[in-house]
Amino acid sequence: xxxxxxxxxxxxxxxxxxxxxxxxxxxxxxxxxxxxxxxxxxxxxxxxxxxxxxxxxxxxxxxxxxxxxxxxxxxxxxxxxxxxxxxxxxxxxxxxxxxxxxxxxxxxxxxxxxxxxxxxxxxxxxxxxxxxxxxxxxxxxxxxxxxxxxxxxxxxxxxxxxxxxxxxxxxxxxxxxxxxxxxxxxxxxxxxxxxxxxxxxxxxxxxxxxxxxxxxxxxxxxxxxxxxxxxxxxxxxxxxxxxxxxxxxxxxxxxxxxxxxxxxxxxxxxxxxxxxxxxxxxxxxxxxxxxxxxxxxxxxxxxxxxxxxxxxxxxxxxxxxxxxxxxxxxxxxxxxxxxxxxxxxxxxxxxxxxxxxxxxxxxxxxxxxxxxxxxxxxxxxxxxxxxxxxxxxxxxxxxxxxxxxxxxxxxxxxxxxxxxxxxxxxxxxxxxxxxxxxxxxxxxxxxxxxxxxxxxxxxxxxxxxxxxxxxxxxxxxxxxxxxxxxxxxxxxxxxxxxxxxxxxxxxxxxxxxxxxxxxxxxxxxxxxxxx
Ligand SMILES: Nc1nc2c(c(=O)[nH]1)N[C@H]1C(S)=C(S)[C@@H](COP(=O)(O)O)O[C@H]1N2
Ligand SMILES: [Mo]
Numbered sequence: 001x002x003x004x005x006x007x008x009x010x011x012x013x014x015x016x017x018x019x020x021x022x023x024x025x026x027x028x029x030x031x032x033x034x035x036x037x038x039x040x041x042x043x044x045x046x047x048x049x050x051x052x053x054x055x056x057x058x059x060x061x062x063x064x065x066x067x068x069x070x071x072x073x074x075x076x077x078x079x080x081x082x083x084x085x086x087x088x089x090x091x092x093x094x095x096x097x098x099x100x101x102x103x104x105x106x107x108x109x110x111x112x113x114x115x116x117x118x119x120x121x122x123x124x125x126x127x128x129x130x131x132x133x134x135x136x137x138x139x140x141x142x143x144x145x146x147x148x149x150x151x152x153x154x155x156x157x158x159x160x161x162x163x164x165x166x167x168x169x170x171x172x173x174x175x176x177x178x179x180x181x182x183x184x185x186x187x188x189x190x191x192x193x194x195x196x197x198x199x200x201x202x203x204x205x206x207x208x209x210x211x212x213x214x215x216x217x218x219x220x221x222x223x224x225x226x227x228x229x230x231x232x233x234x235x236x237x238x239x240x241x242x243x244x245x246x247x248x249x250x251x252x253x254x255x256x257x258x259x260x261x262x263x264x265x266x267x268x269x270x271x272x273x274x275x276x277x278x279x280x281x282x283x284x285x286x287x288x289x290x291x292x293x294x295x296x297x298x299x300x301x302x303x304x305x306x307x308x309x310x311x312x313x314x315x316x317x318x319x320x321x322x323x324x325x326x327x328x329x330x331x332x333x334x335x336x337x338x339x340x341x342x343x344x345x346x347x348x349x350x351x352x353x354x355x356x357x358x359x360x361x362x363x364x365x366x367x368x369x370x371x372x373x374x375x376x377x378x379x380x381x382x383x384x385x386x387x388x389x390x391x392x393x394x395x396x397x398x399x400x401x402x403x404x405x406x407x408x409x410x411x412x413x414x415x416x417x418x419x420x421x422x423x424x425x426x427x428x429x430x431x432x433x434x435x436x437x438x439x440x441x442x443x444x445x446x447x448x449x450x451x452x453x454x455x456x457x458x459x460x461x462x463x464x465x466x467x468x469x470x471x472x473x474x475x476x477x478x479x480x481x482x483x484x485x486x487x488x489x490x491x492x493x494x495x496x497x498x499x500x501x502x503x504x505x506x507x508x509x510x511x512x513x514x515x516x517x518x519x520x521x522x523x524x525x526x527x528x529x530x531x
Pocket of ligand 2: 253301
């Protein structure tokens with residue numbers, strides 16, 4: 001008797017549940033070991049392999065939402081394969097037409113049939129792919145065991161679960177189609193329970209390990225605190241960016257699916273390369289050094305004109321120059337190659353770390369230890385350079401070297417090796433296509449030219465003359481600066497355009513360029529409807 005469509009559907013669902021259980025158990029083992037979940041191991045490879053334009057699109061259109069989507073996409077592919085495997089594994093050709101030669105008919109309770117073996121083989125094959133990617137891709141796990149365990153657990157459970165789903169029934173309960181509905185339902189329910197329990201346990205586990213280690217950290221008072229924010233850094237206009245970006249709203253750019261949760265007691269920074277003395281610094285060593293506190297505005301090179309990838313925070317950290325002085329930089333070095341725990345590399349000009357600006361190994365952000373997403377326990381912060389050439393999160397290795405001797409992660413992907421932040425201005429209010437009333441109106445926003453400072457912001461209404469906006473107070477030349485522009489709105493549609501001039505007297509160019517290879521340029525404008 002042939003399987004009916006509903007039986008095929010049930011079999012397919014069984015395959016999906018087997019795969020889901022395997023991934024759930026793998027997820028739990030990943031949480032316990034700190035190793036990569038196989039889906040994420042594949043995902044990180046996809047990110048590394050993605051051609052530049054695809055990546056640019058993902059950053060531009062999806063932001064950090066690209067990561068959940070990537071996971072969903074990979075899981076969807078796996079689910080499709082597992083559904084097919086389940087349906088094949090439980091398909092039962094009519095006895096007479098069976099492809100299985102008589103005598104090779106699977107034993108009761110067994111899985112010896114050809115299609116059953118195919119199904120289990122598919123599960124094993126996909127599991128092995130996961131193991132391969134987990135072994136090869138970037139991950140926060142350093143030990144071979146912790147790196148591979150989640151994928152191995154997934155593989156084992158996948159094989160066992162798929163075998164259980166497609167196995168022949170024991171004893172007399174066999175139905176004409178060769179299967180036992182009761183046994184099947186019991187099997188898939190049991191698997192579903194195991195999967196759900198694993199996911200539920202993961203929440204407890206990952207909360208227990210990561211959060212408590214971070215919660216125990218006490219950042220000492222900095223020897224050299226930042227001065228209080230000057231009055232008037234915040235433009236008094238509703239809707240303008242908050243001068244200090246709260247950690248929860250701070251933009252985030254990285255290439256990982258699982259945020260590393262590093263135990264600060266086991267963390268170590270290795271300082272080596274073209275130095276007189278190699279250093280190994282523990283988290284405690286850093287906290288015991290001279291700490292300084294500074295306001296620095298970070299910007300991502302991927303930020304489009306008018307885009308959101310810019311944020312300002314108050315950081316506490318050890319001056320990188322102090323560490324370099326202690327290690328003793330050898331002649332000929334012109335760069336530092338820093339590496340994060342997942343193996344991602346960033347190249348920074350040595351000059352930017354030693355020319356007197358406040359480049360930091362930062363340990364705190366806006367009054368708390370770094371959030372996990374922003375590099376806990378230690379990251380770099382360098383005023384004036386885009387994040388991809390300076391702001392290494394989860395840093396573990398710091399090598400003094402020469403640009404000609406290495407190429408960093410993004411340099412390999414078509415971005416410039418060196419990239420100072422370009423002067424830029426953004427209109428926060430009014431929002432694009434807002435409707436406002438005729439009469440006195442106000443526009444406001446932010447402008448930045450880190451480590452040079454903003455001297456002037458101008459606004460143009462339609463094709464009129466450039467008019468100077470009011471600048472809010474300056475905090476430091478390393479932070480953004482807010483501006484306000486008052487004008488008289490007349491009915492109709494109007495275009496507002498903004499441009500900034502840095503403290504060197506250079507006005508930003510109106511030439512539009514895309515972010516690649518070294519940051520977008522061009523002027524932000526917005527259209528308002530005046531009634
Ligand atoms: N380890 C690691 N550090 C990283 C990145 C990354 O992908 N991995 N991205 C860099 C980029 S491109 C930017 S713009 C900043 C962003 O820092 P944030 O996520 O804290 O805002 O971190 C930088 N440091
Ligand atoms: Mo970036």
